[in-house]
Amino acid sequence: xxxxxxxxxPELVCPAGTPTGLRTAVxxxxxxxYCGFRDETNARNFPGLNFDRAEMRDGIAYAHDxxxxxxxxxxxxxxxxxxxxxxRGVDNAVxxxxxxxxxxxxxxxxxxxxxxxxxxxxxxxxxAAATPEAIAxxxxxxxxARVVLPRVLTLEEIARLTAAAAPCETEVFVFGGLCxxxxxxxxxxxxxxxxxxxxxxxxxxxxxxxxxxxxDTLVASVxxxxxxxxxxxxxAGYPTLCKGRFQANDADIHLFEDPVSLNAVELLPRLxxxxxxxxxxxxxxxxxxxxxxxxxxxxxxVDSIATGGEVDVGELRALAEGQHDTTGAxxxxxx
Amino acid sequence: MSKILxxxxxxxxxxxxxxPTDRWVDFYARIADEAPVDHVCIGEVVxxxxxxxxxxxxxxxxxxxxxxxxxxxxxxxxLPTTARExxxxxxxxxxxxxxxxxxxxxxxxxxxxxxxxxxxxxxxNEATLAKxxxxxxxxxxxxxxxxxxxxxxIAAGTNVAEVFAFGRAPLALSAxxxxxxxxxxxxxxxxxxxxxxxxxxxxxxxxxxxxxxxNGVQTLGYxxxxxTRQIADLREIGVVSLxxxxxxxDMVRVITIFRDFADGHTTQExxxxxxxxxxxxxxxxxxxxxxxxxxxLVDEVD
Numbered sequence: 001x002x003x004x005x006x007x008x009x010p011e012l013v014c015p016a017g018t019p020t021g022l023r024t025a026v027x028x029x030x031x032x033x034y035c036g037f038r039d040e041t042n043a044r045n046f047p048g049l050n051f052d053r054a055e056m057r058d059g060i061a062y063a064h065d066x067x068x069x070x071x072x073x074x075x076x077x078x079x080x081x082x083x084x085x086x087x088r089g090v091d092n093a094v095x096x097x098x099x100x101x102x103x104x105x106x107x108x109x110x111x112x113x114x115x116x117x118x119x120x121x122x123x124x125x126x127x128a129a130a131t132p133e134a135i136a137x138x139x140x141x142x143x144x145a146r147v148v149l150p151r152v153l154t155l156e157e158i159a160r161l162t163a164a165a166a167p168c169e170t171e172v173f174v175f176g177g178l179c180x181x182x183x184x185x186x187x188x189x190x191x192x193x194x195x196x197x198x199x200x201x202x203x204x205x206x207x208x209x210x211x212x213x214x215x216d217t218l219v220a221s222v223x224x225x226x227x228x229x230x231x232x233x234x235x236a237g238y239p240t241l242c243k244g245r246f247q248a249n250d251a252d253i254h255l256f257e258d259p260v261s262l263n264a265v266e267l268l269p270r271l272x273x274x275x276x277x278x279x280x281x282x283x284x285x286x287x288x289x290x291x292x293x294x295x296x297x298x299x300x301x302v303d304s305i306a307t308g309g310e311v312d313v314g315e316l317r318a319l320a321e322g323q324h325d326t327t328g329a330x331x332x333x334x335x
Numbered sequence: 336m337s338k339i340l341x342x343x344x345x346x347x348x349x350x351x352x353x354x355p356t357d358r359w360v361d362f363y364a365r366i367a368d369e370a371p372v373d374h375v376c377i378g379e380v381v382x383x384x385x386x387x388x389x390x391x392x393x394x395x396x397x398x399x400x401x402x403x404x405x406x407x408x409x410x411x412x413x414l415p416t417t418a419r420e421x422x423x424x425x426x427x428x429x430x431x432x433x434x435x436x437x438x439x440x441x442x443x444x445x446x447x448x449x450x451x452x453x454x455x456x457x458x459x460n461e462a463t464l465a466k467x468x469x470x471x472x473x474x475x476x477x478x479x480x481x482x483x484x485x486x487x488x489i490a491a492g493t494n495v496a497e498v499f500a501f502g503r504a505p506l507a508l509s510a511x512x513x514x515x516x517x518x519x520x521x522x523x524x525x526x527x528x529x530x531x532x533x534x535x536x537x538x539x540x541x542x543x544x545x546x547x548x549x550n551g552v553q554t555l556g557y558x559x560x561x562x563t564r565q566i567a568d569l570r571e572i573g574v575v576s577l578x579x580x581x582x583x584x585d586m587v588r589v590i591t592i593f594r595d596f597a598d599g600h601t602t603q604e605x606x607x608x609x610x611x612x613x614x615x616x617x618x619x620x621x622x623x624x625x626x627x628x629x630x631x632l633v634d635e636v637d
Binding site: 194247 | 421438439459485522554
């Protein structure tokens with residue numbers, strides 16, 4: 001697949017769940033890293049993940065020394081009565097030297113803009129801005145410089161939004177987990193477990209996942225609701241609620257989405273042509289080896305786009321680790 | 336000194352399901368004539384493909400509701416994505432209706448004009464609520480997953496907070512239509528299969544336990560929210576309105592039950608008893624308000 005020559009190559013934005021993960025991604029060629037503080041302020045609030053204040057300062061220094069940016073995600077919705085935690089997070093991120101903050105809550109965006117007029121702000125996918133008007137709201141009122149687009153859009157819609165958003169940039173997910181629901185607007189998880197992305201920064205949390213043997217099968221449940229049944233020897237994937245099998249219309253089906261992950265590698269040249277400014281890889285909870293491999297492969301793809309060369313689709317295909325992958329909504333498969 | 340509490344108003348939320356046009360018209364006619372409800376939302380929130388069927392009957396419905404003394408609110412799409420959908424929202428704004436915004440797109444189009452906000456915007460704290468009030472929101476239905484403790488902190492002193500008090504709680508929206516998917520149809524040729532399920536299509540776990548309900552691109556809880564136990568607290572903490580979301584049961588009766596209880600004519604036990612006597616699509620729940628999983632039933636402890 002050849003991109004048109006002299007195309008401006010999008011920036012490769014990679015996840016870092018830990019300080020070592022950050023160094024791994026930077027060494028593998030990430031042009032920007034996104035990460036968060038170790039508290040409820042970010043949407044990957046899992047035990048053992050994320051950065052304390054000192055780790056963040058060191059991580060940013062390492063990234064900057066190697067020519068990479070650091071984007072700090074404070075992309076949950078502020079809990080009533082505790083909004084100072086989020087405001088402090090914004091202040092700390094600015095002090096630490098973040099290249100941009102990734103925010104979702106309107107009031108936090110507003111605070112960040114007032115308190116730090118020169119700080120670059122990105123709009124998180126959790127804000128689910130899916131129309132030119134929604135993007136204009138954040139761009140015109142708060143000077144949002146880049147918006148991360150929801151994964152529920154088609155290529156045509158991404159093209160239209162990217163054109164309408166200017167001078168605000170767009171960033172799209174190209175690899176990793178796939179939310180089938182509009183991000184930031186889903187409470188399936190709190191319905192089953194009491195904990196949700198918007199309220200606690202977690203989805204289908206491990207604390208509420210159970211596996212039990214039943215005859216020849218392994219039954220996975222979330223909050224006591226059975227989500228999947230695996231045959232003996234079948235690889236048991238993580239039971240995310242929206243990827244489960246349910247009974248509807250008299251059949252057992254993957255009603256919302258098959259247990260697949262997003263892989264938009266074949267669309268990279270087209271997304272670059274459209275004018276998308278950044279490609280995002282999902283997976284702050286992933287291991288170092290995975291991140292290193294994925295980042296290296298995507299960096300080669302981005303460099304190929306920059307020089308008008310071939311993007312090696314096969315290599316990136318293989319990264320899905322034998323799992324099924326999909327281009328999601330991008331190619332109108334949901335129509 | 337006893338505090339004088341303001342009267343709780345009742346809001347009939349928009350019909351979220353794809354009811355046939357005749358049923359939709361009859362529903363609002365009866366609400367107009369018989370229901371002691373203050374605010375009535377009309378308008379399609381879930382799928383823009385359903386709206387054209389009601390275009391010819393909307394004006395008459397609005398007139399009838401207004402003659403019945405109701406404030407009519409035109410609710411708008413929760414997940415607009417196409418230019419055509421955004422144009423349609425702009426048209427109802429320009430037509431001069433009082434608008435319920437269910438996406439930030441609509442807030443932007445309203446450009447400061449007074450409006451209502453439905454339960455689909457992410458308003459999880461007092462600062463964000465204040466921001467929306469400053470942008471022209473005069474009544475704001477909070478997200479259904481919020482616990483009473485958070486509502487207390489958000490609603491205090493604002494005079495704008497509304498709480499989702501009856502009906503299957505909206506949980507998620509997608510670009511993908513699950514009604515079509517479950518029937519093996521592409522979304523663009525869906526044959527409007529969602530019309531078959533007046534309360535949404537029930538979704539069970541593979542071992543047969545009731546779990547969710549699906550309504551086109553929307554996912555809702557299987558259980559039916561019923562906030563009777565919390566009404567005194569809600570009023571005490573400054574909530575001004577309760578949202579009752581239409582299901583296929585007798586909604587005039589639901590509205591009357593909430594009105595009588597809110598006015599002190601019946602006890603909480605009587606209200607809960609009266610609700611459970613209705614033909615409902617699922618058991619009654621107040622899990623979210625009690626800071627429990629939203630699927631928890633009113634009689635479940637945790």
